[in-house]
Amino acid sequence: MIRSLRLVRLLSQRPIYTSSRQLTTLGLRREDPKRIWERRTALTPDAVKGLISEQKGQEELQVEVESCGRRCFSDQLYQQAGAKIVPSLSGEVDVVLGIKEPPVEDVHRLIVAKEGKERKWMMFSHTHKGQEYNTPLLEAFLSPTKGQTLIDHELLTAPSTGKDGKPSRTRVAAFGWYAGAVGAGEALSMTGIALLKRGIASPLLHLPRPYASGTLAEFKASLRKCGQFIRSSPATETKGQGPIVIGVTGGGNVSTGAKEMLDELNVEWVRAEELTGLKDAPTNRVYACMIPTSSYIIGTDGEPYDRTAYYKTPAQYKSIFAEKIAPYLTTIINGVGWSSAFPRTISNSDLSSLLGASSGQGQKQKLAAVQDITCDKEGGLEFVNQFTTIDEPYFEGPGGILISSIDILPTELAADASAHFSSKILPYVRRALFPEAQGDKTGEDDTVQRAMIVDQGELLEPHRWLLPKVEAWRSSSSSSNATETTPNSAPLGQSRQGGKKKVLLLGSGLVAGPAVEVFAARSDVRLAIASNNLSEAKSHIKDRANVEAIALDVGDEVALGEAVAASDVVVSLLPASMHPQVAKHCINFSKHLVTASYVSPEMKSLDQAAKEKDVILLGECGLDPGMDSMAAMRILDRVKREGKRVTSFVSWCGGLPEPSASNVPLRYKFSWSPKAVLTAAQNEAHYKMNNEIVKIPGDQLLSKHFPEVNLWPELKLEGLANRDSLPYAEKYGLGEVDSLKDLFRGTLRYQGFSSLLExxxxxxxxxxxxxxxxxxxxxxxxxxxxxxxxxxxxxxxxxxxxxxxxxxxxxxxxxxxxxxxxxxxxxxxxxxxxxxxxxxxxxxxxxxxVDLFAHLLSHKLAYNPGERDTCLLHHSFTLEGARKEEKVTASLLHYGDEQSSAMSVTVGKTLAFAALRVLDGQVKQRGVTGPYEREVWEGTLDSLESVGVVVKEEWS
Structure with missing residues (x-):
């Protein structure tokens, strides 16, 4: 049987162990670092302490806990409970316990640490449904690896009685209630914002999001306080929207959790058939409705809902939710899962009809917010077509409806959710650790057995249908690894598989969208978006057949190396500090790298190694740095050809809100954290102006700003010196600094910014x-x-x-x-x-x-829907020729639109167009460099102009 070469290599390097100790060891994993907000734990410190105490005088138990600063319970608490804090689990661990699935390399390393060690793994592995992305994880537990058993939390079920009175099984350890509770909190907070966007100030604006409360008790207290405030306030005008009405779908733990939070808010409950009568109800009440399936699912022939028949023949039923329920709701909290055999609760056409009906009546539809706790992308609510995150909890959907679809909601109340889960999972952890010592507990044994996907390296009967998927993956992996041994076997611009050129895009954040758009437009390109936020990466796929998303933690050197090796060109949107790490893999596998970041000393030190491997590590391909240098080099190329000399170079660049969106203090807005802007406003600056070298200390930068920068008549601008301008004499080939009258780079702001910030x-x-x-x-x-x-x-x-x-x-x-x-x-x-x-x-x-102030500004000065940003760039050259002094300018004034911000376009598309030139073999330069050669800047600027991003030149 073909085996992953990666694991084979690891096994060949395994250490020799001689320990003979006979204790049992439980290993508590830290969650995958790429899951930034995942703070939950499978066992609390109290549970660990109890486990250790129980075993005193019996078989000895040791608990290893992987150190983690993000976990909701500190390392110190686990240490006080009697656990051993370790940087990574040892090969002696008998049971490995976690919440979500671990990185595959973590599994491999633990297996290699003690080959043949019998070990049980307990987690939500997400492997039993045959998802392609998790096939490598399932493969890691299977023969020829020996002794590995996989127990999936999701499959731990105990006998129960269903709603129809028939025998059923219920999950014994789950987070559904907390998902519902937190989802309700997110929905209420989002409703406040959604109504504000419609000009209605609701008390829900004062409700903190669940994670800001810290604990369930504190969050409940916030809900009660908000509810009291609503009831004690006088009724207000709501612009025809009527009172706030919340609809909750589903009948399981999710909807129960949501209902209990709404009870804390002291909502007034109504039945589905009473919704139509709420139009003129008092606005100092929040109304809520538990919406049963029977209220909106009917037979296609008009017959009423019959549960048994519905589940037997779902195709004979349809949903009338958009017609009968949605018109009367302000907010939907969706707790109903969906599969393709069943009718959607609200299809896209249903939603269009709802929006059209409201428009025809000359008003905005009442529905303002949707919280999809199920996170079924394009599922029961078809218009929920992307995932959101705790950082960016909602997006604006059709009709201006705010939509949230966060897949790790319980982690917002991590300690409470973990304590609940820990209490439920504990008996089964005991069973896994000491099966012989637990006595005759047939129910627990049966529950654990049902939850096993793999036992001693072999797939169990209910899951053997997955074996062909594993075999196919092994075959593909082996072929890929064989190819990797000869990374230079194919010429530049030719993919080694499938004939398509492969681009690896590292990162899925702010500027990824426009970059993906450029790559996806090329039918001969295959793009892989690698991110530690898989849902965000997937949101960029849309209906593009040549784009895929993969989960990747760049801290995992092996996984990063494999991703780099499978590409032709790597494009990094990661922080600049991570680029040297990526660059070393690119050199190792002879792959090219393109970034938008400044070339750092660490990157420059890789220059010779890159040249030896015939690789280019191309940086500074964004806006600033990027388009500014390209526009400058285009002018300087002509200056050189005409035999002229630069005597002055002054450059300005900035990202600002459009004037109509700037009527706020500082006349500035942020689409991300403003701390970098506040910090930059206190940086030391160094430049030359009027033949004088000027050095400004950081604490004087704002007071010594340039009060008027007259570049565009319609824009009242000022400026700040931008760090050290003097190195640009060498970068741009301007000659010695002493030969220049001016050498200056500055940052643009609207007038009033600097004095107020000072x-x-x-x-x-x-x-x-x-x-x-x-x-x-x-x-x-x-x-x-x-x-x-x-x-x-x-x-x-x-x-x-x-x-x-x-x-x-x-x-x-x-x-x-x-x-x-x-x-x-x-x-x-x-x-x-x-x-x-x-x-x-x-x-x-x-x-x-500065951190507190930055947090405040991020809320107060955020862009509102419909507002645009603008990117400004202006170069001014003074030239000395044979006859006279000459002035040359290059300028860009580019506005964002509804699809993309100006900043994301000017950075993302510049980066993508430069990368395509490398991919197509049009860039011959090698080593570490910026976009200073014609082969880079000329084609990139031409491509940008083709999509409406134009740097205009004027020679006089």
């Missing part, structure tokens, strides 16, 4: 030094920051702020603007302010002002 800096809001006291609210945060800044021992009262500000800010106009902005940001009380005042303070380990 006021905030003087008030201590940009400080990196933690406060000694943890503020309880935003106004106390301001008081504590100012007090420390001016040397007060205690916090200030709000009335003291204007007086202190007058000492710190001399200009009365700026002082007044600062006070208004502080009120707008809810840092000072104001009767005029209509902005949200209850954004929760983040639960930081240390209350660092």
């Amino acid at each position: 006021s905030f800096r003087k008030l201590g809001l940009l400080s990196n030094d933690p406060l000694k006291i943890v503020p309880e609210n935003w106004q106390e945060f301001l008081s504590l920051s100012i007090a420390r800044q001016v040397g007060y021992e205690k916090s200030l009262k709000a009335d003291d702020v204007p007086r202190v500000l007058s000492d710190l800010v001399v200009d009365p106009k700026i002082r007044e603007e600062t006070l208004e902005a502080l009120s707008w940001f809810s840092l000072l009380p104001s009767s005029k302010s209509t902005s949200i005042s209850s954004i929760p303070l983040p639960n930081l380990r240390a209350p660092v002002p």
